[in-house]
Structure formats: C-alpha cells, structure tokens
Amino acid sequence: MTEISAAALRGAVDLSSLRGRDTQPASDATAAASAAAPGVVVDVTDAAFGEILELSRTVPVVVDLWAEWCGPCKQLSPIIEKVTREQNGRVVLAKVDVDANPQIAQAFRAQSIPMVVALIGGQPVPMFTGAVPEEQVREVFARLLEVAAQNGVTGSVPADGAEADEQAVEPEEAPLPPLHAEAFEAIEAGDYPRAITAYEKALAENPRDEEAKAGLGQVRLLDRVQGLDLQQVRAAAAAAPADVDAQFAVADMDIAGGHVDDAFGRLLDLFVASDGDDRPRVRARLVELFDLVGPADPRVASARTRLASLLF
Numbered sequence: 001m002t003e004i005s006a007a008a009l010r011g012a013v014d015l016s017s018l019r020g021r022d023t024q025p026a027s028d029a030t031a032a033a034s035a036a037a038p039g040v041v042v043d044v045t046d047a048a049f050g051e052i053l054e055l056s057r058t059v060p061v062v063v064d065l066w067a068e069w070c071g072p073c074k075q076l077s078p079i080i081e082k083v084t085r086e087q088n089g090r091v092v093l094a095k096v097d098v099d100a101n102p103q104i105a106q107a108f109r110a111q112s113i114p115m116v117v118a119l120i121g122g123q124p125v126p127m128f129t130g131a132v133p134e135e136q137v138r139e140v141f142a143r144l145l146e147v148a149a150q151n152g153v154t155g156s157v158p159a160d161g162a163e164a165d166e167q168a169v170e171p172e173e174a175p176l177p178p179l180h181a182e183a184f185e186a187i188e189a190g191d192y193p194r195a196i197t198a199y200e201k202a203l204a205e206n207p208r209d210e211e212a213k214a215g216l217g218q219v220r221l222l223d224r225v226q227g228l229d230l231q232q233v234r235a236a237a238a239a240a241p242a243d244v245d246a247q248f249a250v251a252d253m254d255i256a257g258g259h260v261d262d263a264f265g266r267l268l269d270l271f272v273a274s275d276g277d278d279r280p281r282v283r284a285r286l287v288e289l290f291d292l293v294g295p296a297d298p299r300v301a302s303a304r305t306r307l308a309s310l311l312f
Helices: 026-036 049-055 072-087 102-106 134-150 162-166 178-188 192-205 211-227 230-239 245-255 261-275 279-293 298-311
Strands: 041-043 059-066 090-095 114-119 123-129
Touching: 041 230, 049 059, 049 090, 059 072, 059 162, 072 090, 072 114, 072 134, 072 192, 072 211, 114 134, 123 134, 178 192, 192 211, 211 245, 211 279, 230 245, 245 261, 245 279, 261 298, 279 298
Parallel strands: 041 090, 059 090
Antiparallel strands: 059 114, 114 123
16 A cells, blocks of 8 residues: 655645645635535646645645546546545545646656645645555545544535435446456456456457457556556666667556657657567557557657658
8 A cells, every 4th residue: 555644745846836825714715616616526727726735724635637648547537536425525636637737747746647646734645656446545545534634634525516416317327348347347456467358358259349449458558567667667778778678668657657759759769770570569569559549649640650651
C-alpha cells in the first residue's frame, strides 16, 4: 500500500500559484464547490482550484489527474469515484483534465497519469500513480482519513448529490458480454494477464469487436508498465540505445504518462536505426500504440505519415 504522510510532498510541490483568493473562508469554498457540481465529485479547473485548496482545510480532497486519451485513467477513475461516494461526504473528489488545466498538472509536477494526490489542510499528500486495483484504492482512502483526522481535518460535505444519483431511475444497462465482464473483473483485481486472455478470446470470436480491441490495447499497456520504475527504465534505454526492448519500455512509460509525441518519436527513430530483423517488431509496436491513442488524434496522424515515408 502507498504510504501516506501529510508532510510527504511539502517543499516538493508549490501550489501557491493556484490559491487565488487565500482569504476566502472554507465554508464559502464548500458552497462554491457544491454550486459548481453538487455532491462529492467535482470537475475542477485551473481558475477554480483555489476554492478546492480552501475546501481541503475542512474535508480531505482527492485530486484525480487524468486525460481523455489516457487508457489507464479510464480504468482507475470510476474506481476512485465509487470509493469516494461510499465515504458519504467525508472525502471530496476533484477531477482534473490535465490537457485543459495545465497549471494544475504543472503545480503537482505530474510526470505521468493517472496521478492521484490528496489535499489535507491545503497541503498535498501523495496517494498513487498509475492504475491500481480497487482493494488498494480502499486501503489508501482509509489511511487518508486517518492522516486527515490526525491533522484535524474531519469535516464533511452534503452527500445529497451522490444519494440523488444513486436513487435516480436510470435505464437498465445491457449486461456486458461474458468475456468483457471477465476482463473487467480481472482488471479490477489487477490480474492483467487474465484480462488480456479474455479480450483475445473475444476478438477471436468477433474480430470486429472494437471495444475488445481497445480494451486489449489498454490492458496490455497496463501489464507492461506495472511495477516499472521510470528512472531505471530511462537509464537502461540510455545505456543501450540499440536494445529494442529497453526502448519499448520507455515508450510504454511515455504513453502511460501522456508523453505521446516522445513515445512515437523514440520508436520511429528506433525503426530507422534497427536492422531488418527488428524492424517488423518496432513497426508492430507503433501500430499497437497508434490504435491505443486513437486514429483521430493528430499525433497519430503525424506519426503514421512519418512511418509511411520510412516504409516506401
């Protein structure tokens, strides 16, 4: 479990530029946050982050740094939201789209996403980086509440919005296909190889299953980056620039962290430098990452164009 300390990031992260009106009372910040997004889950912008900082003096705030293109974020964010709602107002979740709000991402020095940080009394507290299973999320939330209590932050916000969401009558969702359900269950348990097998079976049954294809790409990336240390991976790649696997590892970490252009550039340069035996592997990994990021992304279009020019 991630070790949480209220002093762990003090001095390492400077949030002063995001404070805005430091004199705003916490009660006013609570009202502002509730007005912006009723309940315990709030979408936060650079301009409104000062209110969240003030709110954290009353109730612990979990900050989820994510992006639309980030596959691991899509796995983790629903789990964080679920666990937050279960706290009945004792924790607020502030969701931050790092592409739309670069000042917040810069302030937290977010080198990779998903990155989850808490705020207690206006001070940042590390939680975890990367997708983690639901069980670990629950453990970290429990520790967060303990640290908040130790620092006198024991307030809450009305959970009416969350309760209303749960009580609202919604159309019944169609059940997931069995193999999709198996993959999702495996992902929640952190068993990525089992999820990969389930998605591969789904694609074998229906090669046009786009959801299975997208899920397979995301979970393969999660499996590859699980347990990797970014500094060690970069050092290994720098020491062996011709080592295809070492370069693949850095590209995976870059994709997971949102540095898409860096990942594509590294693999395209590797394609040029590789001999005939390694080139098919590099091309296959590039195509896999293209599919993961999505064909509509302009960075994919640019990298595809360069790859095509190298092939012909």
